[in-house]
Amino acid sequence: MEPRVAVAGIGHAGFVPIAAGVSYKELMFEAAQRAYHDAGVDPREDIDSFVCCSEDLLEGTSIFDEYVPDQLGAMQRPVHTVAADGLFGIATGLMLIRAGLASVVAVEAHSKVSDVRTLGRIEAFALDPVLNRPLRFPAVAVAGLDMHAFLERTGLTEEHTAMVAAKNRTNALDNPRAAYPADVAVEDVDDSAPVAWPLRELEIAGRADGCVVIVLASQDRVRELTDGPVWLLGAGWASGSPTLESRAWGEADPVTRAASMAYRQAEISDPQEEIDLAEVDDTYAYRELQHLEALGLGSAGDLAQMLQDGELDAGGDLPVNVSGGSLGQGNLFEANGLVRLLECVEQLRGEAGERQVDETYVAVAQSLRAVPSTSGAVVVLANDEGAGG
Numbered sequence: 094m095e096p097r098v099a100v101a102g103i104g105h106a107g108f109v110p111i112a113a114g115v116s117y118k119e120l121m122f123e124a125a126q127r128a129y130h131d132a133g134v135d136p137r138e139d140i141d142s143f144v145c146c147s148e149d150l151l152e153g154t155s156i157f158d159e160y161v162p163d164q165l166g167a168m169q170r171p172v173h174t175v176a177a178d179g180l181f182g183i184a185t186g187l188m189l190i191r192a193g194l195a196s197v198v199a200v201e202a203h204s205k206v207s208d209v210r211t212l213g214r215i216e217a218f219a220l221d222p223v224l225n226r227p228l229r230f231p232a233v234a235v236a237g238l239d240m241h242a243f244l245e246r247t248g249l250t251e252e253h254t255a256m257v258a259a260k261n262r263t264n265a266l267d268n269p270r271a272a273y274p275a276d277v278a279v280e281d282v283d284d285s286a287p288v289a290w291p292l293r294e295l296e297i298a299g300r301a302d303g304c305v306v307i308v309l310a311s312q313d314r315v316r317e318l319t320d321g322p323v324w325l326l327g328a329g330w331a332s333g334s335p336t337l338e339s340r341a342w343g344e345a346d347p348v349t350r351a352a353s354m355a356y357r358q359a360e361i362s363d364p365q366e367e368i369d370l371a372e373v374d375d376t377y378a379y380r381e382l383q384h385l386e387a388l389g390l391g392s393a394g395d396l397a398q399m400l401q402d403g404e405l406d407a408g409g410d411l412p413v414n415v416s417g418g419s420l421g422q423g424n425l426f427e428a429n430g431l432v433r434l435l436e437c438v439e440q441l442r443g444e445a446g447e448r449q450v451d452e453t454y455v456a457v458a459q460s461l462r463a464v465p466s467t468s469g470a471v472v473v474l475a476n477d478e479g480a481g482g
Contacts, residue, residue: 097312098190099322100438102132107303108270108422117205120304122164128306132318136166141195143167146175146182146202146427150215178460180430180470184328186309196311202428203304219465221336232464237289240379242343247393251291255282256400258296258378261414265421267448272301272423296378301423305431323438324480326473329354333467347469348387359473364389370440370456372433375418384459412450430460430470441476454479
C-alpha cells in the first residue's frame, strides 16, 4: 500500500489586482513564511524538496527555476520546477513522497502578472506558429468559441453562465483575500460589456498578483507537524490538444481524464454522493458548469437546475466556489490550482470563517490551463473523518 500524504501547512500572500512595490520574490517569501509557520517547519532542516510552478513565458526570464530557491529557504536542497499549474506541483510532491524520495515537500506557485505589459502577445506566442498564430486570435476569443460550443452542445443558456458569475463574485464578499468581491446580480452580468461573444466582461476573471505555498508531509511525519492533517486521497492530470483545429470544443476532456485518475486513487465511485465541496476553475464563468460536468458531479441539465435552485451555493447540497473562485479572488494563472486547494484545506479544517460550509469531509480541487497546454488537474482531499481516520 502506498504511503499516505497530507497537507501539513498552508500560506498565501497578495491576491490583489496590482501588488505595487512588491516583487514576486517578496510575495513568495511572505507566503512561504506563513506556510512554514503553519506547519511548524524550518525549511533549511525539515523540508526535503521544493516544487515551484512557473512558466518562462509569463515570468519573462529564461530558466526561471534559477530564481526561486533563495526566498523559499531552499538552501542546498533539491528544487524542481514544473511549467504548469500549481496542482501539477501537488501531484509532483505527492509522487516524491510516495516514492520515498522525500518526507516533507513544499509546493509553490505565484502570479505577478501586473508586471506583464503585453499579455495578449505572450498568449499568442504560445500558440502554434504555423496554423494558429497567424490568425491573431486572442485567448479570450478562443474562450468565447469554446463557450458557444458548450452552450450549443448542452442546451444551456447565457443566463446560466450569468448566474455563475453573479454567485461567485458575491461569494467573494465573505473572503478577505478576494481581489474582486462585489454584490453582483444576474442583470448586472447581462448588462456588462460584450468581450468575445458570447462572453461578457463580468464573466471573465480579472488578473491578480499573489502566491500560495503548500507544505506536504508523509503519513509518518504529518502528525508531528499538525493536529489537523488534510489528506491527499488522489491526484490526476491530463492534457488535451494545444492546437485550435484538433481540440474538443465545448468539452473539458483533460479534466474528465484527470478526474477519473484521481477518483480511482481516492476510491471514489460516486462523486455526486461522496464529494461535499468543490473548488473548480472558473476563469470564464461557463467553465464552472463545464468542469462540474467533466468531474462527474452532474449532467449539464442537472447542474443548471441545481444552479437555479441554489444547490451550488454555500448552503446547498454541492457548494461550489464558495471562495468566490477566480471570478471573485482573481486570475492568478499558474497559482490558480493552489488557490482552489487552499480553500479546500481551510474548509476541511473548519477554518474558512464566514464562508465555512457545515459537514465538509471530502473536497475536490480542479484547475485548467488553457493556453498553451490545454491541461487539467484534479486533487481529492479529505480530513480525518472523511479519510476514515
